[in-house]
Amino acid sequence: MDKSTIICRCEEISLEEIEKVISNGARTFDDIKRLTRCGMGPCQSKICNCLVAAAINEKTGTPFHEIPLPRMRMPISPIKLDTLATNSTTFSSVKSVLDEVELEDGKVR
Amino acid sequence: MHIKHHPVLGKKLQNPVTIYFNDQPYTAYEQQTVAAALMANDIKRLGSSRNLVQPRGLFCTRGRCCSCYATVNGENHVRTCMTRVEDGMKIYPNDEDPEVRGESCGD
């Protein structure tokens, strides 16, 4: 495939950029994401996930069952902050974003 | 083009509405999504990509790829493949990030 081919449509990351970080040692989707922004756009890797796995497999020979899934964070699909910051007093949906951070005395541990 | 007579499902397009893309009126039908109705009117380019400014349009029709983002009735980044048309809807392409800094936004 032509190296200029876009793999991540949202952030417009090319195959060349992805192969470069793989040759520098990236082995998982999340490695590649942290180095290139691949998968950090609005679709959150829903489209490029399989293409990146194929690139890792092609370049390193790692079988597909050894290439882990990308991290899938909340919210599952794009949502307006206005909607997320619901006015409810009994249910705070916003805490969800912080669910993955452990707090101790109000500070990140 | 709208399919007026479907070979299996018959005549299904009943209630026409008018939608506006870049202020030009186009005919759509009630059950259609915005992206589909625009495609029926041969409008495929719904926006540009953020870095390389390449044309973008409908891709997955499942609300997953976000390629069909457009501004609908003043709201930015609407997934037009998941939004049904309404009469008088005003649609503009998603050509740049919305202005979030400025007096109107309290910044």
Added chain:
Amino acid sequence: MKAVETDVLIIGAGPAGLAAAFETASRGLDVTVIDESLSLGGQLIQQTQNLSSLPSDLSPMRGFELAAHLIKQIEEYDIRYLLGHRVIGFYQDGTIGITDEVDVFPVKTKKMIVATGAAENAVAFPKWTLPGVLTIGAAQTLINRDFVKPGNDAVIVGSSDFAMDVALQLSEVGVQVKGIVEKSTGVLSRNTEKVKQVNKIGIPIYVDSSIVEARGMGAVEEIVIKQEDRVFTEKADLVCIDGGRSPILDIFYQLGTSFGFQKELGGWVPQYNKDFQTDCKDVFLAGNAAGVSTQGALVLTGRLAGMNVCEALGAVSKETAAVEKKGLWKELEIVETKYNLDIWHARNRHVDNFTHPVLKDQFIS
């Protein structure tokens, strides 16, 4: 705000979700069905082709007819439908966050059946981002659900059974299908009858071929195809990508289930046991999310998941459930071996792997 408490939350209103809704609601459980779309039926509603491998109690019918049948079946029950709603995530106390696009509200459920289906895989080539390049499912949705002809001249990239179906459907609405481009050395579709029909209406299939690039100003106008040493250009204002499908996993990932890898089932699949129960004990799954298969299998896995939830909540006796489940698994075997033996074998391997999954606790990445 409309907080909801329910016995069974079914995520996804496609064939599996609707079948599970029938099993659970008909046994008196309080059932809530959520789907992002505004209508029931999932992707069945635009399937105009005949479905070949359905359970024995269903006569052969087209996809949208199966949707209508499954919807009619649950009409008499008092099911709570949250259509046009999305799950945004899960909270540590077990609450599920649901949005109606105006507000986010909590749902608490005793058991959950996740039937989120499968998503189409992309195939990349230079300028595949041009408008007019769609997934093949998108093209089918446009013609059969939205009644929109997405182009005049189409090229299809990929040659699965589904590609053959959509090639025929596109032709029927007046789209000229210029060719089907397959990178493998043979056609992937196992449905020889469909391939014959495609040949008969004069659609060329190029095997051992690939897309060099798409070209166009603002939208796709032509596509360059390479077949062995020959490179040629077709005029096309529609390119349909058929890259196969994979289970949609976001919800399982957030719930923290384990995953196993089965190529024949679409790649990574949430780990589940014979009861279609994941390693989060209140979470069951069904349909393509449990491995991409044929529509008949989607209905059957929905029934199985529903039956197991009924048993877990005491809505059926253990004895009745055992008999029903045995029958359903037998039927699943018949439907799936007839459709594709490899899928049936992969499903059994996957269930056997339940106690030693490949991917576990990957939240720490």
